[in-house]
Amino acid sequence: xxxxxxLPRSSDVVIAMSELAAARAELARLQDRERELLxxxxxxxxxxxxxxxxxxxLFKQQRLPAPITRLPLTVLSDIIHRxxxxxxxxxxxxxxTKRQLAGVSRLWRDAILSFPNLWTTIAIDPxxxxxxxxxxxxxxxxxxxxxIISNWSFDSDPSPFNNLFGVAITCGHxxxxxxxxxxxxxxxxxxxxxxxxxxxxxxxxxxxxxIQISDNPPFLTSRYAPALKHLSLRGQDRVDQIPAASNLKTxxxxxxxxxxxxxxxxxxxxxxxxxxxVLFGSGGPTEQWPAPQSIHLPALVSLTLxxxxxxxxxxxxxVPNLIYLGCSRRSYRGWxxxxxxxxxxxxxxQHLRLVDETLLSVYPKFTEADAKVVCMACPGVQHVELPAxxxxxxxxxxxxxxxxxxxxxLTLKDMNVGRIPHGLIKWLDGRKSREQPLLRLALSGFRVPxxxxxxxxxxxxxxxxxxxxxxxxxDVPLKTCLKARTLSQGVCVCTSHHxxxxxxxxxxxxxxxxxxxx
Numbered sequence: 001x002x003x004x005x006x007l008p009r010s011s012d013v014v015i016a017m018s019e020l021a022a023a024r025a026e027l028a029r030l031q032d033r034e035r036e037l038l039x040x041x042x043x044x045x046x047x048x049x050x051x052x053x054x055x056x057x058l059f060k061q062q063r064l065p066a067p068i069t070r071l072p073l074t075v076l077s078d079i080i081h082r083x084x085x086x087x088x089x090x091x092x093x094x095x096x097t098k099r100q101l102a103g104v105s106r107l108w109r110d111a112i113l114s115f116p117n118l119w120t121t122i123a124i125d126p127x128x129x130x131x132x133x134x135x136x137x138x139x140x141x142x143x144x145x146x147x148i149i150s151n152w153s154f155d156s157d158p159s160p161f162n163n164l165f166g167v168a169i170t171c172g173h174x175x176x177x178x179x180x181x182x183x184x185x186x187x188x189x190x191x192x193x194x195x196x197x198x199x200x201x202x203x204x205x206x207x208x209x210x211i212q213i214s215d216n217p218p219f220l221t222s223r224y225a226p227a228l229k230h231l232s233l234r235g236q237d238r239v240d241q242i243p244a245a246s247n248l249k250t251x252x253x254x255x256x257x258x259x260x261x262x263x264x265x266x267x268x269x270x271x272x273x274x275x276x277x278v279l280f281g282s283g284g285p286t287e288q289w290p291a292p293q294s295i296h297l298p299a300l301v302s303l304t305l306x307x308x309x310x311x312x313x314x315x316x317x318x319v320p321n322l323i324y325l326g327c328s329r330r331s332y333r334g335w336x337x338x339x340x341x342x343x344x345x346x347x348x349x350q351h352l353r354l355v356d357e358t359l360l361s362v363y364p365k366f367t368e369a370d371a372k373v374v375c376m377a378c379p380g381v382q383h384v385e386l387p388a389x390x391x392x393x394x395x396x397x398x399x400x401x402x403x404x405x406x407x408x409x410l411t412l413k414d415m416n417v418g419r420i421p422h423g424l425i426k427w428l429d430g431r432k433s434r435e436q437p438l439l440r441l442a443l444s445g446f447r448v449p450x451x452x453x454x455x456x457x458x459x460x461x462x463x464x465x466x467x468x469x470x471x472x473x474x475d476v477p478l479k480t481c482l483k484a485r486t487l488s489q490g491v492c493v494c495t496s497h498h499x500x501x502x503x504x505x506x507x508x509x510x511x512x513x514x515x516x517x518x
Contacts, residue, residue, distance in 0.1 A: 069107050077115040080108070084118065090148055091123040095132060116141035120176075124149040124164045133167045144176030144202055149192060153184045158191040165191075172198060177205035184210075193217070199224045210235040222246045239281075241267035250276040261307060262289045265316055269295060276302040279313065290316040292341075306355070311338045322348055325378065328355035335370040339377040349378045350406075353385040366390040371400040382408045388415035396423040402430065408437070413445040418457045420464055428468040441465065444474035 071079075080101055087093035098118065102109040112118055119139040122128075124147065137145075147168060152161055178200075183192050189211055196217035203225040213233060218224045220231065220243035228245045232252040239255045240263050242248070248271045253264060261281050268274065274297055289312035296318045304326040305313055311333070325346060329338060335354065354374070356366070371393040381404055386394065391412065394401045401407070415421070431439065458476060465471050 069105065073111050073115070076108070076111045077118060080112060081115075081118055085121075090121060091125045091127055091150070094121055094123060094136070095127060113139065116143045120144065121146045121148065122168050124161065124168055125151050126160065127151070128164060130163055130167060133164050137167060137171055140174075142174065145171060145174045146177045146179075147175055148179045148181075150179070150182045152182070152188040152192070155185045155187050158187050161188065161191045165194075169198070173201055175200045175203050177207075178203060179207045179209075180211055181207070181209040195219055197224075201226060203228055205230040207232040208234070212236060213239075216241065216243060220245060239264045242271060244270045246270065246273065248274055250274070252278040252280075254278075254280040256282065261313060265295060265313060266290050268297060268317075272297070273299050275299050278304040278306075280304075280306040282308050289313065292316060293318050304353075309333060309338070311341075314338065315341060319346075320348065322346060324351040324353075325349045326353040326355070328357055330357045335366065336373040339373045343373075343376045344379060346378045347380055349381055351383045351385075352378050352381045354387065354390070356387045356389065366393045368393045368400065375400045375403045379403060380406055382406050383411070384409070385411040385413065388412045388419075388421075391421050391424055395421070395427040398430075399423070399427050401427065407439065409440040409442070411442040411444065414447050415443055415445075417446050417448045420457075420461055425464055425468065428465070432468060439469045440472065441469040442472040442474065446476060 083101065084093045084097050087097050098112060102112045116139060119136045120143045122133055122136045122145055124133075145168075149165075154161075178195075180192060183189060192211060196219055198219055200219060203219075204227050206220065206225075206228065213220075213236065220228065222228070222245050225245070227247065229247055229249045231243070231245065231248055231250070233239055234252065234254040236253070236255040239253050242251060242253070242264060244267075251271070251274060255261075255264075261279060264279070268277075277297075277300060292315040295316045298320060300317075300319045301321055302324040303317070303319060303322055304324075306326075306328040307313060308329070309331045310327045310329060314327075327338060329335070352374075366389060371390065375394075384404070384407065393399075412421075428439065428441075462471070
């Protein structure tokens with residue numbers, strides 16, 4: 001057997017040696033470059049440390065304050081003011097929160113101590129001490145004061161109240177607002193009523209909750225409080241009359257007893273500057289109401305009547321410049337009775353709100369005749385709020401609501417889940433055919449009957465109204481059912497969610513196709 005061996009040619013050897021030499025040269029070049037870069041990196045790091053030390057030295061030398069401490073005092077005081085008044089309990093806010101904020105830094109402490117507006121709220125409250133009240137009186141300078149009397153309950157010794165009140169009354173000429181609430185006990189009530197005959201030349205706003213003022217306190221009249229503009233009397237057994245406050249602009253009166261509404265209404269002519277009025281009580285047809293069109297209130301622009309029967313009050317008032325009208329009824333008589341005597345009377349009303357608190361199973365339902373009377377009484381409305389149970393009377397193809405040619409916004413409350421308002425849809429189609437602007441329709445406060453469908457109904461409702469109006473949904477109840485089964489038994493898990501309009505729109509895909517696990 002012969003063995004044949006082939007030797008590489010000299011030219012191949014030369015080429016291989018040349019390539020090896022080139023590779024070694026490139027490696028040497030890269031290693032040199034690596035050393036250069038490492039040296040450069042060390043130099044950069046060293047320079048960085050030097051620069052950082054220089055910056056730290058500059059900060060130490062110049063002592064630059066933190067950004068929060070560079071705020072102007074006016075801005076800082078405004079922030080502190082918002083924090084204090086954002087606290088739920090006003091008494092705790094000015095007794096505790098202010099002290100906590102003052103402990104943040106010397107600057108914050110100086111801001112709190114030097115700005116009088118942060119000391120203008122004084123609580124005549126058992127949790128306050130005499131030095132704390134005195135500090136507020138002194139540090140508030142000559143600024144108007146807001147006084148809150150609350151949380152008193154005693155039947156004997158009134159000295160704790162009198163001691164605090166005695167300090168605050170020394171600056172009674174600066175009282176701008178007064179709130180009286182949560183006061184019980186005969187001695188406590190009598191102590192608070194010591195205010196009744198005092199003069200408050202700067203008092204503009206008064207809110208009294210629960211303390212009976214049927215004895216007509218002089219301090220609410222123009223003689224004792226000439227600047228009084230806003231008066232709220234709530235939780236009263238009765239309100240015999242409104243104090244003679246000639247500059248009064250807003251009044252909110254809430255009583256629970258009978259035979260108050262008529263006497264209160266008779267005292268309104270003394271308030272010719274009144275712009276907003278809220279009456280909440282039992283006032284009904286058995287009272288001796290003022291004669292029709294006998295109460296002239298030319299400045300009134302907002303009227304809310306939450307009465308058993310608002311008709312006598314509406315009949316008595318002449319309000320040519322009324323813009324907002326809110327009516328609630330709790331009697332068996334329908335809206336045709338409430339508005340029947342006022343065709344084209346409330347022509348300037350732009351915002352109408354009707355609330356029906358009757359039991360539909362007991363009292364007659366809303367009819368088309370009721371709707372016609374309401375539309376005739378308020379022909380120029382732009383925004384209407386209605387309970388959902390009046391949809392059939394107001395809205396169908398030739399519905400009375402068609403006479404509201406200026407209507408821009410409609411709010412329907414308490415619609416039953418599972419119901420599609422077909423009459424409203426046809427009425428919206430009629431508006432569209434007449435080329436009227438799209439109506440802004442808001443649905444809120446849904447009711448959920450037993451066994452009502454949620455997700456599919458909401459989808460159908462949305463599709464039915466899409467393109468016919470600008471739809472807004474609020475507090476939509478939505479229930480999602482997840483079903484899971486095992487080999488031995490069936491299990492059904494239900495979870496309920498309450499979504500607002502934005503959340504519903506952002507989660508539509510999830511809610512329209514609830515997953516079912518088989």
